[in-house]
Amino acid sequence: MQKYLSDKNETNLRLPGPVPVPFDILNEQTKPLINHRGNEFSYLLKNCTDKLKQIFATDNDLYITTSSGTGVMEASISNFLSEGDEIIVASVGWFGDRFTEIAQAYNVKVINLSFSHGSNINCIDLEECIKKNPKAKAVYVTHNETSTGVQNNLSDISKIVTKYSLLFVVDGISSVASVPCETDKLKIDVLISASQKGWVTPPGLAFISVSKKAWNYHKVSSLPKYYFDISQYKNYFKKGQPPFTPAIGVMYSLDKALDLLIEETMPKVYERHKKVAYKIRTKLIEIGFELFPDDENHASDTLTSVKIPKETSTKQIIEKLENKYNVIISAGQGNLSDKILRIGHLGLVSDAEIDWLIESLIKSMEKENE
Amino acid sequence: MQKYLSDKNETNLRLPGPVPVPFDILNEQTKPLINHRGNEFSYLLKNCTDKLKQIFATDNDLYITTSSGTGVMEASISNFLSEGDEIIVASVGWFGDRFTEIAQAYNVKVINLSFSHGSNINCIDLEECIKKNPKAKAVYVTHNETSTGVQNNLSDISKIVTKYSLLFVVDGISSVASVPCETDKLKIDVLISASQKGWVTPPGLAFISVSKKAWNYHKVSSLPKYYFDISQYKNYFKKGQPPFTPAIGVMYSLDKALDLLIEETMPKVYERHKKVAYKIRTKLIEIGFELFPDDENHASDTLTSVKIPKETSTKQIIEKLENKYNVIISAGQGNLSDKILRIGHLGLVSDAEIDWLIESLIKSMEKENE
Numbered sequence: 094m095q096k097y098l099s100d101k102n103e104t105n106l107r108l109p110g111p112v113p114v115p116f117d118i119l120n121e122q123t124k125p126l127i128n129h130r131g132n133e134f135s136y137l138l139k140n141c142t143d144k145l146k147q148i149f150a151t152d153n154d155l156y157i158t159t160s161s162g163t164g165v166m167e168a169s170i171s172n173f174l175s176e177g178d179e180i181i182v183a184s185v186g187w188f189g190d191r192f193t194e195i196a197q198a199y200n201v202k203v204i205n206l207s208f209s210h211g212s213n214i215n216c217i218d219l220e221e222c223i224k225k226n227p228k229a230k231a232v233y234v235t236h237n238e239t240s241t242g243v244q245n246n247l248s249d250i251s252k253i254v255t256k257y258s259l260l261f262v263v264d265g266i267s268s269v270a271s272v273p274c275e276t277d278k279l280k281i282d283v284l285i286s287a288s289q290k291g292w293v294t295p296p297g298l299a300f301i302s303v304s305k306k307a308w309n310y311h312k313v314s315s316l317p318k319y320y321f322d323i324s325q326y327k328n329y330f331k332k333g334q335p336p337f338t339p340a341i342g343v344m345y346s347l348d349k350a351l352d353l354l355i356e357e358t359m360p361k362v363y364e365r366h367k368k369v370a371y372k373i374r375t376k377l378i379e380i381g382f383e384l385f386p387d388d389e390n391h392a393s394d395t396l397t398s399v400k401i402p403k404e405t406s407t408k409q410i411i412e413k414l415e416n417k418y419n420v421i422i423s424a425g426q427g428n429l430s431d432k433i434l435r436i437g438h439l440g441l442v443s444d445a446e447i448d449w450l451i452e453s454l455i456k457s458m459e460k461e462n463e
Numbered sequence: 464m465q466k467y468l469s470d471k472n473e474t475n476l477r478l479p480g481p482v483p484v485p486f487d488i489l490n491e492q493t494k495p496l497i498n499h500r501g502n503e504f505s506y507l508l509k510n511c512t513d514k515l516k517q518i519f520a521t522d523n524d525l526y527i528t529t530s531s532g533t534g535v536m537e538a539s540i541s542n543f544l545s546e547g548d549e550i551i552v553a554s555v556g557w558f559g560d561r562f563t564e565i566a567q568a569y570n571v572k573v574i575n576l577s578f579s580h581g582s583n584i585n586c587i588d589l590e591e592c593i594k595k596n597p598k599a600k601a602v603y604v605t606h607n608e609t610s611t612g613v614q615n616n617l618s619d620i621s622k623i624v625t626k627y628s629l630l631f632v633v634d635g636i637s638s639v640a641s642v643p644c645e646t647d648k649l650k651i652d653v654l655i656s657a658s659q660k661g662w663v664t665p666p667g668l669a670f671i672s673v674s675k676k677a678w679n680y681h682k683v684s685s686l687p688k689y690y691f692d693i694s695q696y697k698n699y700f701k702k703g704q705p706p707f708t709p710a711i712g713v714m715y716s717l718d719k720a721l722d723l724l725i726e727e728t729m730p731k732v733y734e735r736h737k738k739v740a741y742k743i744r745t746k747l748i749e750i751g752f753e754l755f756p757d758d759e760n761h762a763s764d765t766l767t768s769v770k771i772p773k774e775t776s777t778k779q780i781i782e783k784l785e786n787k788y789n790v791i792i793s794a795g796q797g798n799l800s801d802k803i804l805r806i807g808h809l810g811l812v813s814d815a816e817i818d819w820l821i822e823s824l825i826k827s828m829e830k831e832n833e
Binding site for chain 1: 472473474476478480481482483484486489490492493495496497498499500501529530531533534537568570657665666667686688689690692707708709711712713785791
């Protein structure tokens with residue numbers, strides 16, 4: 094049962110993270126700091142890791158880093174590859190492209206399988222790409238692309254990636270804990286996420302799960318790494334410690350948030366996100382917006398993006414929403430900045446907040462047209 | 464004037480970080496989360512950066528990362544060097560050696576100028592080493608070595624490093640904000656620190672300052688980097704943003720803690736640390752301990768390490784201190800684990816806490832000898 098509710102906030106923070114965090118989770122951070130090499134922290138680390146693994150639905154190893162999600166994106170490159178290795182990055186937007194940027198910074202050769210903004214990964218194209226590039230060692234995929242509001246079908250993608258025995262790396266930063274993403278069932282070798290998303294926790298921590306196959310890749314990887322070297326996390330975890338001083342306060346919050354998610358049960362958490370997403374999408378269409386994803390079937394359950402009418406400007410609407418109605422949403426990124434609005438709805442979203450969002454949008458658009 | 468006092472804690476946390484954080488600073492983290500790409504965060508980022516620069520005593524650029532201190536140690540290598548470059552690491556302990564480990568992970572050639580544990584950097588040896596290795600591009604130094612309780616004399620070291628125009632990189636993780644470390648006066652090109660030390664803030668954030676000369680090194684550096692790439696921090700800072708989602712809650716605490724430090728004035732903060740360190744050292748000697756540093760003149764003002772009498776064990780004393788008296792101190796690291804006790808005293812330390820520490824130590828040793 095969902096015992097925790099979003100607080101009555103003065104601001105309706107509708108970003109794809111940070112999400113609003115209820116006070117009972119935020120307040121955990123006021124607990125006194127402890128020795129991160131002592132028994133009490135050891136217990137906290139073990140507890141959080143076990144609960145994270147439960148939600149990741151995995152028996153794989155899982156580590157917690159003090160960083161944003163990008164930190165573990167980098168870890169998912171630097172820990173498993175060597176200079177000159179080839180990988181396929183199947184990208185449907187800005188965050189997919191980030192895998193390419195990181196890989197290129199590490200002199201990894203990227204076969205860039207990019208799909209147009211608003212589309213999802215076409216599995217026929219993916220399989221063709223894999224066949225054409227037999228040297229490729231891994232496929233990197235974004236589960237939920239918050240730059241376009243598209244959710245990829247991991248189940249279909251998994252079948253292809255595993256058929257060709259490639260390492261399957263998934264950015265689940267804005268999906269895990271909000272939409273089903275079962276690591277072991279989907280045979281995901283490396284799955285990453287970050288605290289400020291569906292985990293309903295403040296930003297500061299990120300997570301990475303590592304399969305046995307991924308460990309085999311790690312053994313022969315020669316890319317430089319230190320802070321994000323998963324071997325260090327593995328060795329210290331055996332002692333019940335983190336390799337480096339962690340964001341202890343955020344860990345306290347995470348521990349509490351994980352309890353509440355597990356108490357609610359994950360099927361119910363996923364169902365809740367599905368309902369909220371459907372409601373927001375439907376209302377946005379009702380008031381005249383057009384979805385940006387080219388098919389509602391692959392619209393994300395954690396962020397909705399809509400096209401903005403030509404006569405209006407994203408900047409003006411976003412500013413009005415913020416200044417007059419205390420509603421915070423985002424514009425598109427890069428070349429989509431003037432073209433779409435992005436509305437986050439992961440974590441806890443009440444009906445009141447949805448109404449507040451929709452009504453404020455209507456008023457902002459009306460005023461825009463005056 | 465020092466308006467903030469260490470709270471009456473149930474535990475006497477005497478580590479070289481995390482330090483106990485007063486509730487009025489901890490409580491800042493309960494403020495609702497905000498858009499890290501909005502005006503409010505922009506203001507917070509600018510404010511914190513300005514105040515950090517004031518305490519770093521620098522006009523150089525300064526960036527805040529979401530990581531532990533090791534993250535910015537890695538940044539201080541990956542941002543300024545290329546594969547095969549030579550650097551001198553002048554190490555007096557475990558944390559100095561970490562620079563070597565990171566550099567070697569990046570295939571940087573390290574000239575390891577190691578001094579015996581308990582000693583500080585000998586400037587004659589350092590100058591000789593620089594003369595013998597004319598290809599070396601940089602000198603890496605730990606200001607305050609918490610693994611041995613030794614504080615290096617940066618003023619003397621600076622004269623030599625700058626005489627030979629080498630890049631001067633200083634790990635000030637456990638010194639800046641506790642003991643004088645004036646970046647510009649000491650001509651430090653890259654200075655790093657972390658929130659959970661003298662900044663009296665929870666762990667989760669780290670800081671790196673970058674001189675013009677360091678930027679010139681950065682331009683030609685070809686080592687791979689992404690999450691810790693200072694170019695990204697620079698570009699986003701111009702827009703008033705961080706490149707990646709930061710630990711916003713810890714930033715709230717930092718902002719408050721910086722105000723309190725600046726209000727107290729840094730000369731008084733340094734004086735306070737000096738007095739506390741002197742008092743603790745003196746009392747430890749009085750009760751029969753021998754300082755581990757081979758000369759009291761280079762004993763650290765933020766951590767005191769003492770030799771443990773042969774008939775006792777560090778493990779037993781530390782466990783008794785914790786279990787019977789709620790006092791948390793550390794053993795030595797690596798091969799010093801059985802040989803020394805390490806007592807942190809950076810941040811806020813009251814007289815009551817010093818007495819509590821010393822009395823508990825006396826009782827633990829007595830019982831140890833029973």
